[in-house]
Amino acid sequence: MKxxxxxxxxxxxxxxxxxxxxxxxxxxxxxxxxxxxxRLSQLGGTLPAPLFIFLAxxxxxxVTEKLREKGIARxxxxxxxxxxxxxxxxxxxxxxxxxxxxxxxxxxxxxxxRVDVLNILGISMMLMGVLCWFTAADSVxxxxxxxxxxxxxxxxxxxxxxxxxxxxxxxxxxPWPMETYINGSHTYNQPQHWLFPIFPWCAFAFAGLxxxxxxxxxxxRRRESLFFGSLGIAGVVAIxxxxxxxxxxxxxxxxxxxxxxxxxxLLARCGVLLIVMSLCYAWCRWGYAQKGFSPTIQxxxxxxxxxxxxxxxxxxxxxxxxxxGCSIPTATCGLCAIFLAMLxxxxxxxxxxxxxLTALGPGTAAPEPAI
Numbered sequence: 001m002k003x004x005x006x007x008x009x010x011x012x013x014x015x016x017x018x019x020x021x022x023x024x025x026x027x028x029x030x031x032x033x034x035x036x037x038x039r040l041s042q043l044g045g046t047l048p049a050p051l052f053i054f055l056a057x058x059x060x061x062x063v064t065e066k067l068r069e070k071g072i073a074r075x076x077x078x079x080x081x082x083x084x085x086x087x088x089x090x091x092x093x094x095x096x097x098x099x100x101x102x103x104x105x106x107x108x109x110x111x112x113x114r115v116d117v118l119n120i121l122g123i124s125m126m127l128m129g130v131l132c133w134f135t136a137a138d139s140v141x142x143x144x145x146x147x148x149x150x151x152x153x154x155x156x157x158x159x160x161x162x163x164x165x166x167x168x169x170x171x172x173x174x175p176w177p178m179e180t181y182i183n184g185s186h187t188y189n190q191p192q193h194w195l196f197p198i199f200p201w202c203a204f205a206f207a208g209l210x211x212x213x214x215x216x217x218x219x220x221r222r223r224e225s226l227f228f229g230s231l232g233i234a235g236v237v238a239i240x241x242x243x244x245x246x247x248x249x250x251x252x253x254x255x256x257x258x259x260x261x262x263x264x265x266l267l268a269r270c271g272v273l274l275i276v277m278s279l280c281y282a283w284c285r286w287g288y289a290q291k292g293f294s295p296t297i298q299x300x301x302x303x304x305x306x307x308x309x310x311x312x313x314x315x316x317x318x319x320x321x322x323x324x325g326c327s328i329p330t331a332t333c334g335l336c337a338i339f340l341a342m343l344x345x346x347x348x349x350x351x352x353x354x355x356x357l358t359a360l361g362p363g364t365a366a367p368e369p370a371i
Contacts, residue, residue, distance in 0.1 A: 004062070006281040007055060009289050011300030013280065014051040018307065019342070021045030022314045023335040027326040037328060047276070049117050049196065050204050052303070054273045056121050057208025058215070060128045061147070065216045068143060074136035081129030088304075089122025095308060102317045110187050113177045117307075120196040123181070124205035131209070144213045151210040155270075158203040159263035165199050166191045167255040193260040200266050207270050211277070225285065232278030238271030295343050302346040310342050 024041040032038060060081060067077045096112045131154065135146035165171070166183045170191075180186045184195035191197070211231070214220060220227040242264045258265050283289045289297065299306055312318050321334045 005290055005294075005297055006277070006284040007058060008297045008300035009284050009294070010051060010055055010277060010280045011303045012294075012296035012298065013276070013300075014048040014055075015299040015303050015306055015342070016296065016339070017044045017051075018048040019310060019314075019338055020335055021048070022310070023338060024331055026314045026319065026323050027321045027331040027334055028324070028328065029326065030324055032328060035328070047272070049201070050269055050273055051276070052117060053121060053124060053201055053204040054208035054211075054270075056124060057128060057151070057205040057210075058212035059208075060125060060132070060205075061209045061212025062216070064132050064147075065140070065144065065213065068136075068140045074133055077136075078129045078133035081132065082126045085122045085125025085127075085129060087122070088118055088125060091304075091308075092116055092118030092122055099311075099316065102312065113180070114186060115180050115184060115195050115197055117196055119181075120198065120201045121205075123198060124202045127202060128205060128209050131206075141218075144216060148210045148213045151206040151213070155203040155206040155210070156263075158198070158200055158206070159266045162199040162203075162263065162266070163253040163255065163257070163261045166257075166261045167253070191261070200261065200263075203266055204270070204273070207273070211274070228278050228281040231274045235271040235274030235276075235278065238274065239268050242268035242271065298346050298350065299343060302349045305349055306342040306346055309345060310338055313338060313341070 020041050021044060024038055025045075028038060064077055064081065067080070068074075093112070095118055096114060096116065100107050100109060100112050128151075131150055132143075132147060135143055135150050137143040137146060161169075162183075170185070171179050171182055174182070176185065176187055180195065181197055183191040183199060184193070184197035185191045186195060215227070245264045245267075246258055246262075253262075256262065280289075313320050315323075320337060321330065326334065
């Protein structure tokens, strides 16, 4: 499959889920927030952020592996990954500044320092670059094995220390702009589950990094279909283990919050991501994902751009519909309009990029997107 279509399809799926969640949340009247449609849309909205962060880990592994196979020095590989992560982090800051400038009458200045998806994506990529530098070796296979073990250990460590960092071990001595990157407390008195701090969100990136390295292993290359089928089974097992651990009477933490900070919930969400990845691979391999033009793959190839732009036309000053003032049919029409507009923007971006690469000359490759 060219360009690893299942990765683009997963990103595109995250974009579609993101569109419907944001559109219904922004435009539906408050009295419609108790409907089944709204609840289902918000349930679907729990997937995009983990998918984007997880896929950033997968992409980092694939890029790192390709560079290692070309014999690129590990310091150069780390430099490329870290600089790309820094770029995404700066874009996250710029995005928040833009939101403040365009919505200055109702947006507090503290929102410019809020830890959001782009911020944590950038931090995750920089941290993964450091980890890949530490685990590098003369042999590509040895470096891959080290990377898998190290990434899984880091993901587990993040999961286990998240609950105390949210409760009993909160780093209150730090200024709030720094503490919010640890536990998402922001300017509030306690961590907020709708923000994206390092703990636990970076764990998804390191889980993706491990899966990405596994996808380059000898077994995955020889038996690719069996490998992705095994990922799906591993996802089911992870969910069952999460439920089992949650049902046990033993409690490791003073404050037990399964749905937000507990490692059991993190395990279940990673299981869901593995299942989604397995299904996306199957759909791209044997389904109709690559039969002709695929809007989902197209959106996945420019996910950063459509993420950035659609926010302003859904939540921002240029919202195409009245916020909290629409019926379900009106909001659905708006959702269709956003989808078509973002698809058109994505197609324009792809064609523009192709023209630019053609002008640069043959052999010039576009970097793997982070989101």
